Amino acid sequence: MADRATYERRRQRLMDLVGDGAVILLMAPPEKTRNADVTYPYRTSSDFYYLTGLAEPESALVLRPGSSAPYVLFVRDKDPDRERWEGRRIGVEGALGQFGADEAHPIEELEGRLSDLLANATELVYPVGENPEADRTVGEAIASLRRRPRKGKRPPARIADPHYSLHEMRLRKDEGELETLRRAAAITGEAHRAAMASAGAGITERELEALVDYTFRRRGGAGPGYGTIVGSGENATILHYVENDRTLTGEELVLIDAGCEFEFHTADVTRTFPASGQFSPPQRQVYELVLRAQREAIELARPGGTLADLHDRCVSILTEGMVELGLLEGPASARIEDESYKRFYPHQTSHWLGMDVHDVGTYSVSKKPRPLEPGMVITIEPGLYISEAEEVPAELRGIGVRIEDDVAITDGAPEVLSAGTPKSVSEIEQACRARLHDAEAS
Ligand SMILES: [Mn+2]
Known part of the structure; x- marks a missing residue:
């Protein structure tokens, strides 16, 4: 959790954006059942945490800019019996004291109090369609205002998506967020390094996944911010490979796409390395092509540039390389034109990154690619995927x-948050060799 002033500043900023008379309503997502009475590990929504620092389920936030008590929280009330089984709760006192709410109530009172809180709002900022149970509660509150027009109480004039206010804020990271992302990226780099030092014939993808996860957690992370991908050999050509159950032979490349979630912010880093510790000539050729594309794209990650510019640069370098490697017939310009490069590079180069791995924020403004600004954080992730079934040089x-x-846009040169992760051929081969020294030492 960041300091209280950070959340206070964010709430104030959002309230200034939407203006007096509006009401902002966010509800923590419900817990999800895995089976019987077992739930999935709970992680509240990034929007909710961004404004409160509160991670408990069954919570609701109401912000009422311009009112005398603008910050209202609904939380699970203290209950020693339930807490003994389910864990601690902040309770109404904690919401007021620790979290600084102007007003706090038990979550059970939300339904009864909501219509009064929403009455006469110029605008309700609320994410319709995210949570059916919450939608029902909001719908009821609005309907009751409409059905029984008590003296001077009307439903909100319109409903606005948080997309236009809150998500614009989250798109530009404050200094505290950048620092958190730096730490997430540093831990992630350590995990990739550990995997490189441990890979080799006989080890399974799952063991590497466990090592990555262990490194995240032992260094204070919450775990992976998304499903870790460990794809060896042919599995590295499957973009969102999830099984992670193959045993390495020692001849193949290993692709690991993994990011540590630290303080509700996640890194998103991919590295590809040879299981043997040394790239074979064809592996190295492909690797260095992708590396060149990636480095040139990073150079373009500056204010005024766009993610489309980065992608175009990668497509151009990769397609020329595909022709040189004999994957495609030249000329490269024709292969870009007819999009046949997509056979080997089917995805985009970048996405926003922050609290969520595919973070919030629109990719275009007025139908044009959005210009990058200082404080935005993006991934830059070109790749080349040649499946066994392709009729190309064996x-x-x-x-x-x-x-x-992971790259932060600054006023000047791009800041590569994940720069501590081995990347050049020599850095990677050295990180892989670390195991040999360990073995010799023991
Ligand atoms: Mn990514």
């Missing part, structure tokens, strides 16, 4: 490479 089949870094 030595290239089954090679999948992706290289992904």
Whole structure:
């Protein structure tokens, strides 16, 4: 949790944005059942945490700019019996004291109090369609205002999506967020390094996944911010490979896409390395092509540039390389034109990154690619994926490479948050060799 002033500043900023008379309503997402009475590990929504620092389920936030008590929280009330089984709760006192709410109530009172809180709002900022139970509660409150027009009480004039206010704020990271993302990226780099030092014939993808997860948690992270991908050999050519159950032979490339979630912010880093510790010539050719594309794209990550510029640059370098490698017939310009490069590079180069791995924020403004601004954080992740089934030079089949870094836009040169993760051929081979020294030492 950041300091209280950070959340206070964010709430004030949002209230200034939407203006006096509006009401902002966010509800923590419900817990999800895995089976019987077992739930999935709970993680509240990023929007909710961003404004409150509160991670408990069954909570609701109401902000009423311009009112005398603008910050209202609904939380689970203290209950020693339930807490003994389910864990601690902040309770109404904690919401007022620890979290600084102007007003706090038990969550059970939300339904009864909501219509009064929403009455006469010029605008209700609320994410319709995210949570059916919450939608029902909001719908009821609005309907009751409409059905029984008590003296001077009307439903909100319109409903606005948080997309236009809150998500614009989250798109530009404050200094505290950048620092948190730096730490998430540093831990992530350590995990990738550990995996490189441990890979080799006989080890399974799952063991590498466990090592990554262990490194995240032992360094204070909450765990992975998204499903860790460990794809070896042909599996590296499957973009969102999740099984992670193959045993390495020692000849193949290993692609790991993994990011640590730290304080509700996640890194998103991919590295590809040889299980043997040394790239074979064809593996190295493909790797260095992707690396060149990635480095040139990073250079373009500056104010005024766009994610489309970065992607176009990658497509151009990768397609020329595909022609040189004999994957495609030249000329490259024709292969870009007819989009046949997508056979080996089917995805986009970048996405927003922050509290969520695919973070909030629109990618275009007035139908044009959005210009980058200082404080935005993006991934840059070109790749090349050549499945075994492709009719291409035999030595290239089954090679999948992706290289992904997390990059903060600044006033000047881009800041690569994940710069501590080995990336050049020599850095990677050195990180892989670390195991040999360990073995010799023991
Ligand atoms: Mn990514």
